[in-house]
Amino acid sequence: MFDDLMFPGVRLDNWQMMQWERIGLTGVLARMRPRGALEIGVYHGGSLTLTSQFAESIIAIDIDPEVPGRFACPSNVDLRIGSSEALVPQALADFQARGLPLNFVLIDADHSAAGVRRDLELVLAYQPTEPLVVLMHDSGNPETRRGILSVDWAANPHLHFVDCDFIPGQIIEHAVTETSGEIWGGLGLAYLDGRVRTGAPEIRQSARTSIRCLHHCAPDLTILPR
Template sequence: MFDDLIFPNVITQNWQMMPWERIALTGLLSRMKPKGALEVGVYYGGSLSLTSQYASKIIGIDIDEAVLSRFERPSNVDLWIGSSTDLIPRALEWFSKANIPLNFVLIDADHSAAGVKRDIELVLQYRPTEPMLIAMHDSGNPDTRQGILAADWTRNPHVHMVECDFVPGQIIEHSVTAERGEIWGGLALAYLDPILRPGPLTIQEGARTSIRCLHHCAPDLSILR
């Protein structure tokens, strides 16, 4: 009943975001009200079913063909199956040809450092005609964070802000086995604007000290005793 109240008409089962991440995403979408949105990594459609309530048109990309049969697709959503390497550029081209501004992107697919870096840099090929947000899930995870920090954000002169800890990550309680934990969750956020960046870009890590402590603790949780 709580989910029905806070997240009406959203697929919450198998949605691998914490409640605070979901609320943060809801806040971003309700403020942005995207004309065009791109989701890289669909899984069971949790975030997609939320985004579809705010965006006019969405393209969801996933490498797993099973996505097509996991949930009922909203009428404003197109699902494309294949590699993000191929499909992100195609999606950016589609929005441009359709004259639909791309205002919101969620990257939540390949969580390897190389995969995250690749997907970010593919999205950064886009030159926004309206304000645009790029959200990246699991920014607290060491590999994901490495990919975010390694991406060449400065290559796109429309990037004005990158915050790795818009929502900080955490040690996932159910991952704690044999006194070891895994760090997941967190939302990084980038802001792009049609106006060119006026000066140097600083990649912000608002919870850097906390995240470094988590990275130190997670391999051996016995130190917390």
């Protein structure tokens, strides 16, 4: 099967990413080859079992105590159960204490605007010395996107740009009716490195027009903020 060819050894069942998101994630990981990686939101371990094939050491965080029983955790993953508010600062401190740079973060947990903002601002407390890519799943969803756009990205002087539509979201087929649909998916991307930024960071919505058209196809959803 195609999935077995593209994603050997990856937990594919209940992995809630579309094929193009999975390929995009694979491409970023293959280029980054992160030494330290952080995943916030694990669910059934789809993205985590992929990241484990490229990263040296991963700390994975989920609030659901049933997560450890759902899949065999890779040997280079430290799976921690609890709130991101408590565990993300601990994870960042652990990477620093070990002298291990954080090069990759995937955020795919609480999809409320407040939850997305909280998790991103926890990560933005980190001051990188090497390139760091932060991916945000479901950036096409209105609530998730509001959270992304509400973040004070400029507060971290090492943040250079954000693209809400690194991979655009889409209307989920099974959720569409004659009058409504749900927009999910998409990967937002933030890039940081050891250089201190000059001026304001660039905040992009590179597929904004397409996303707004999707919202018009789902008229019960709130239109994106300008």
